[in-house]
Amino acid sequence: MSTTRPPTIIDVAVRAGVSKSLVSMVMRGDPGVSDARRAAVVDAATALGYRPNRAAAILAGTRTRTIGVIVDDFRNPWFVPLLDGVRDALAPHGLRLTLADTRANEHLGSSPFDDLVSLRVDGVLLAAEGFADLIVPPDTPVVVTGARDDVPDGLDVVASDEAAGGRLAAEHLVTLGHRRIVHVTGSGGPARVRREATVAQLVASGLEPLVYGTGPTSDQTGYDGTRRALEDHPDLTAVFAANDVMAMGAIAAVRDAGLRVPEDVSVMGNDETPLAASPLLRLTTVDPHNDEVGRIAAARLVERIGGTDPSGPTRTPIPPSLVVRSTTAPPAS
Secondary structure, eight states: OOOOOOOOHHHHHHHHTSOHHHHHHHHHTOSOSOHHHHHHHHHHHHHHTOOOOHHHHHHTTOOOOEEEEEESOTTOTTHHHHHHHHHHHHGGGTOEEEEEETTTTGGGTOOHHHHHHHTTOSEEEEESSOOTTOOOOTTSOEEEESOOSSOOTTOEEEEEOHHHHHHHHHHHHHHHTOOSEEEEOOSSHHHHHHHHHHHHHHHHTTOOOEEEOOSSSSHHHHHHHHHHHHHHOTTOOEEEESSHHHHHHHHHHHHHTTOOTTTTOEEEEESOOHHHHSTTTOOEEEEOOHHHHHHHHHHHHHHHHHTOOOOOOOEEEEOOEEEOOTTOOOOOO
16 A cells, blocks of 8 residues: 655755745635746646645635535436526636536435535525525625525526516517427426416416316426327427427327427427437527526625625526427418
8 A cells, every 4th residue: 555645845846946825825825826837836736646625724714615506406408508507607717616416315315505505605596496494694795596486585597587488488489380389398497497488478378278287397397288288289280398308208299299390380498408409309498508507606606705796685587598499380271
């Protein structure tokens, strides 16, 4: 067994020809270091295989330069563009991400927010439901992403305009000539807002709103809701699913019923996830611009952490857009 000790911050300082405190500044991402000295420290750390001791930084009470992100479910790809935007905004500040899933430690009765706070993250991006009674420590800035139900008071919110997204979807299908349109949906704040806006737009168009689906916004919920809708309304010609994953289930239900997409039934989703653009689906969808949501939310969090914005809580809506692909078409005559 090797007894070689791991390199320390002192070893890095000696190799780089700088002080221990300057190495610490570089590891913290402090902007008050010249490019030449920063490069010398980075090169020395790389050559020695040095890794900062994050636990020691926490015990010392220093900032961890870490942002916690809480999402509902890692299985749902909606958060992929969101995280891309978050990374883009945090990269210039040298901040790292720590991800938490609300379901990951359910068996332990553990709160992902409390877990992140115990790690002394510098701030939290909350992209999940179920935090209405959240108690936020005064020294931990929190920004909410998405149209969440029961957002705790006093927090910034950055979200796509989900109501506008619901209207875009309904308008697209109505403009194509569809008159029997089903909205397949599930639980959660974004789904609720889309549902309300979709129903209102269908009513305004003189159509009967047909809404199916309860529970998680999953492919199984999309499949089950569409299957029941087809049984109840065999004359339906279009399905708007609350997200792209549900749309995937809806397409499977249409095909299992012996029908074609889009020749017999048009299907569209919401979220513009990587699934939507794949050659397998080529799904018409609403793009909520989650990458932009992530960038703006992370930038706002950085402002709160740095204390550069003394204003009160803000709400920032991001306009969505329609992405038309091959799963929607005019109804068969």
